[in-house]
Amino acid sequence: xxxxxxxxxxxxxxxxxxxxxxxxxxxxxxxxxxxxxxxxxxxxxxxxxxxxxxxxxxxxxxxxxxxxxxxxxxxxxxxxxxxxxxxxxxxxxxxxxxxxxxxxxxxxxxxxxxxxxxxxxxxxxxxxxxxxxxxxxxxxxxxxxxxxxxxxxxxxxxxxxxxxxxxxxxxxxxxxxxxxxxxxxxxxxxxxxxxxxxxxxxxxxxxxxxxxxxxxxxxxxxxxxxxxxxxxxxxxxxxxxxxxxxxxxxxxxxxxxxxxxxxxxxxxxxxxxxxxxxxxxxxxxxxxxxxxxxxxxxxxxxxxxxxxxxxxxxxxxxxxxxxxxxxxxxxxxxxxx
Amino acid sequence: xxxxxxxxxxxxxxxxxxxxxxxxxxxxxxxxxxxxxxxxxxxxxxxxxxxxxxxxxxxxxxxxxxxxxxxxxxxxxxxxxxxxxxxxxxxxxxxxxxxxxxxxxxxxxxxxxxxxxxxxxxxxxxxxxxxxxxxxxxxxxxxxxxxxxxxxxxxxxxxxxxxxxxxxxxxxxxxxxxxxxxxxxxxxxxxxxxxxxxxxxxxxxxxxxxxxxxxxxxxxxxxxxxxxxxxxxxxxxxxxxxxxxxxxxxxxxxxxxxxxxxxxxxxxxxxxxxxxxxxxxxxxxxxxxxxxxxxxxxxxxxxxxxxxxxxxxxxxxxxxxxxxxxxxxxxxxxxxx
Numbered sequence: 255x256x257x258x259x260x261x262x263x264x265x266x267x268x269x270x271x272x273x274x275x276x277x278x279x280x281x282x283x284x285x286x287x288x289x290x291x292x293x294x295x296x297x298x299x300x301x302x303x304x305x306x307x308x309x310x311x312x313x314x315x316x317x318x319x320x321x322x323x324x325x326x327x328x329x330x331x332x333x334x335x336x337x338x339x340x341x342x343x344x345x346x347x348x349x350x351x352x353x354x355x356x357x358x359x360x361x362x363x364x365x366x367x368x369x370x371x372x373x374x375x376x377x378x379x380x381x382x383x384x385x386x387x388x389x390x391x392x393x394x395x396x397x398x399x400x401x402x403x404x405x406x407x408x409x410x411x412x413x414x415x416x417x418x419x420x421x422x423x424x425x426x427x428x429x430x431x432x433x434x435x436x437x438x439x440x441x442x443x444x445x446x447x448x449x450x451x452x453x454x455x456x457x458x459x460x461x462x463x464x465x466x467x468x469x470x471x472x473x474x475x476x477x478x479x480x481x482x483x484x485x486x487x488x489x490x491x492x493x494x495x496x497x498x499x500x501x502x503x504x505x506x507x508x509x510x511x512x513x514x515x516x517x518x519x520x521x522x523x524x525x526x527x528x529x530x531x532x533x534x535x536x537x538x539x540x541x542x543x544x545x546x547x548x549x550x551x552x553x554x555x556x557x558x559x560x561x562x563x564x565x566x567x568x569x570x571x572x573x574x575x576x577x578x579x580x581x582x583x584x585x586x587x588x589x590x591x
Numbered sequence: 592x593x594x595x596x597x598x599x600x601x602x603x604x605x606x607x608x609x610x611x612x613x614x615x616x617x618x619x620x621x622x623x624x625x626x627x628x629x630x631x632x633x634x635x636x637x638x639x640x641x642x643x644x645x646x647x648x649x650x651x652x653x654x655x656x657x658x659x660x661x662x663x664x665x666x667x668x669x670x671x672x673x674x675x676x677x678x679x680x681x682x683x684x685x686x687x688x689x690x691x692x693x694x695x696x697x698x699x700x701x702x703x704x705x706x707x708x709x710x711x712x713x714x715x716x717x718x719x720x721x722x723x724x725x726x727x728x729x730x731x732x733x734x735x736x737x738x739x740x741x742x743x744x745x746x747x748x749x750x751x752x753x754x755x756x757x758x759x760x761x762x763x764x765x766x767x768x769x770x771x772x773x774x775x776x777x778x779x780x781x782x783x784x785x786x787x788x789x790x791x792x793x794x795x796x797x798x799x800x801x802x803x804x805x806x807x808x809x810x811x812x813x814x815x816x817x818x819x820x821x822x823x824x825x826x827x828x829x830x831x832x833x834x835x836x837x838x839x840x841x842x843x844x845x846x847x848x849x850x851x852x853x854x855x856x857x858x859x860x861x862x863x864x865x866x867x868x869x870x871x872x873x874x875x876x877x878x879x880x881x882x883x884x885x886x887x888x889x890x891x892x893x894x895x896x897x898x899x900x901x902x903x904x905x906x907x908x909x910x911x912x913x914x915x916x917x918x919x920x921x922x923x924x925x926x927x928x
Contacts, residue, residue, distance in 0.1 A: 257722055257723050259720070260722065264696055340701065345701070345910075350918050353918070359781040361712075362920075363699065372698065379722050383719065384594055444673060444696040447694070447697050568687035569684070576646065581687050581688060
């Protein structure tokens, strides 16, 4: 016996697919010099954003992106049933403090860089389940807060291997609604934690690719859809090496997505020109590319059916030092015009 | 216009209230010497639980409690639609690694010490919404992992003020199901983030009490229930000073809960005998008291209607050092025989 809205093993099909009513994206200076600058709402040149530390700058970006998504749809915070948000900072403080300002009932999420897609999956369930009319979803990251917390003082100038990625400074917000005009969330495939034994925190793409492959394969099997059903498989932040590995794994599983796959971490920076090594990463990476570029593609009818797959590496600096490998996850939602 | 299952502003009423099918609780030595020792499944004397560090001990407790809840109900991991879990450690690694072992589609949550109740609220929505038949929920904490991450090396023997609480070593797991025999989750009131300006990380109870009061007041107003509808208002980890403040605030809001209120942080230790200052705290505190003691009270028909309110302080050590006050949250679920 299975739940009424489950299809296959791991996917749910929404009865009244929730609508992406509005989105907002705010990015930092480096992202503003990249190829997607024209798709975001605001580029913030100052890494402190006028605040006295980077952490406050990050949370200000998150809060403003959430407010911007609401104002675009002319929806007030008090009309929103739930805010779902999370970020990379310890105790997800960017999300917690943004939630304090907005005073919307708050469900804190942690899925590392997959958080915006985890939020889309859960948010769509809350709406289609009859518990909400509006769900606001947001996620953020900041190059300097991530470096401070996870790696080395930036002043030290530690050299990183070419497999390393560059944490995106930015925040994205998505307003999901029970009714309205916009791309719809038709299916969600919540991922399992996959760990094939990768232990290198400077090659997260390789650790996350198997999780993305597992979720995409489950989604296709559950829905009976073929690869060519989708115009695009958009992964969150696999970067160059992770994207290559995902396509290889998918071929091994019998699905060739190589002509229909792109990665937010490859889209957001120009790797030739911007010295970001393997590409972008961080919670903000899929959040701003989905909120900005992808929604523009939908508006311009260049894309009509997209499987978005948020990818997250579920390690901590402590687990790495204790010799553990890197568990990873991929959460997928089908977005259809 | 509101969502079909919303009552009042902030509460949902379940159409087919999900059932708590089974629970499991594992605690450490100090908790095993406390008044609730007979209500848990296992007392682990060794703080390392046979592992080579405390973090691995914590995640082993979480994983075993999840497995125990499943085996009690004779449900296999592959039959569970979602695992919802979170903990206090950075990047919720106890939950992430337990999820890796169980291979159940995983939704990582962070609500600090409110996480087990946040999980009950979200899990009940996933089941009543038609997306799941079984949802497994778990949360954990460990005195020594929390001290290492949030405070001082334990070897230093830093003295703490009497308002400080003692982080519970323990893990609790709850298996929610669409059908079966057990207490039912009839309503959920997801909290807003409340911050009345408390900034003392050694008096978390005072920071969290206003959030609990806000959620309880909203719940009573939304449902039209009076205080005497419930046999017990069970808060998560307010401790002595927080519990006192909550009762005072509730009186100011026109509700006298003082004869019907208890706190997991007061129940789990004997404050006279165990030198825990203001009582227990941590994600494990409400998780093991709810999974152990509260379920026993339901089985023995000593309690029939309980409003459980998980409380969480949404700060980080970094925000405290940056001079911020403490945002807090309370998530409530109504449990009815």
